[in-house]
Amino acid sequence: MGRVLAASLLLASIAAVPATAAELDFEGSLGDGRHSRYVPPLSNPLLNETPYITTELRPIYLYNRIPGDFLTRGGRIRIVAAELRVALTERLGFIASKDGYADLEFDAVLPDETGFVNISAGLKYALISRPEDETILTVGAEYEPPTGNVKTGGISLQGDGDGILDLFVTGATTFGKLGLQGSVGANLALDGDHDSSQLHYSLHADYEALPRFFPLVELNGFTTIDDGDRTAADFEGIDLVNFGSTDSGTVITGAVGARYRFTDNIQMGLGYETPLTDREDIMDWRVYVDLVFSL
Numbered sequence: 001m002g003r004v005l006a007a008s009l010l011l012a013s014i015a016a017v018p019a020t021a022a023e024l025d026f027e028g029s030l031g032d033g034r035h036s037r038y039v040p041p042l043s044n045p046l047l048n049e050t051p052y053i054t055t056e057l058r059p060i061y062l063y064n065r066i067p068g069d070f071l072t073r074g075g076r077i078r079i080v081a082a083e084l085r086v087a088l089t090e091r092l093g094f095i096a097s098k099d100g101y102a103d104l105e106f107d108a109v110l111p112d113e114t115g116f117v118n119i120s121a122g123l124k125y126a127l128i129s130r131p132e133d134e135t136i137l138t139v140g141a142e143y144e145p146p147t148g149n150v151k152t153g154g155i156s157l158q159g160d161g162d163g164i165l166d167l168f169v170t171g172a173t174t175f176g177k178l179g180l181q182g183s184v185g186a187n188l189a190l191d192g193d194h195d196s197s198q199l200h201y202s203l204h205a206d207y208e209a210l211p212r213f214f215p216l217v218e219l220n221g222f223t224t225i226d227d228g229d230r231t232a233a234d235f236e237g238i239d240l241v242n243f244g245s246t247d248s249g250t251v252i253t254g255a256v257g258a259r260y261r262f263t264d265n266i267q268m269g270l271g272y273e274t275p276l277t278d279r280e281d282i283m284d285w286r287v288y289v290d291l292v293f294s295l
Helices: 002-019
Strands: 057-064 074-089 092-098 099-104 114-117 121-130 134-145 164-175 177-191 195-207 214-225 249-260 266-275 285-294
Touching: 099 266, 121 164, 177 214
Parallel strands: none
Antiparallel strands: 057 074, 057 285, 074 092, 074 099, 092 121, 099 114, 121 134, 134 164, 164 177, 177 195, 195 214, 214 249, 249 266, 266 285
């Protein structure tokens, strides 16, 4: 109950700050005279939110290989999704960073499954926005109701419980051709007996090696802060699904990739990610392809 109240107050305060003082401004952080360098993170797309206030559509294809020592002795997860962001003012934005269709194939134990993942929505607000030195700091909240229908072997991966609330802080700055970004947040299960809660944290660095071409490296971490009580397992679904396991821990991953900006409004990303810790949970390795269409 306390988490719900705190989240409601945060969302209300974020929404109320500019509501009476500004008109809609769909260009957000990237309007004339504002921030000119926008290279969004590539890996951990569901939880590593860009601090920039943008209006954009981001189709994503994700291929996740499951480790051979996992419960299912291997397999793969494919997800096709489309993230949506809408700048409401220069500092306030609407976000819907999770949706899509999942195709799960397991090598053993669990039956294969397809279905829709949960859909999330929320708001973020730029507390600090200094275009003159390309520095921005943003806070936000996003709610993930149990709208999906992915289940396998009697285990609900999406679609049950009371949903999950994500509270986060994310920021970015630039030094010449080098761009840096970091984020930290708490993904809180509103029904702690059904789902696990976790702390998530990410670092991103990109460099404009050639005009419009940005190689990048990223680091992501997922630490369970409150185990669920739904499955007697020692693993979690990190950023993709929630097993509600009774005994999970920390997974740290590293990613490499690049973005290419075709125009000021269209860019493409391609990347590879793999765990850096002995603990892998459901990720052996992963590849991403995305497009970002922004105003």
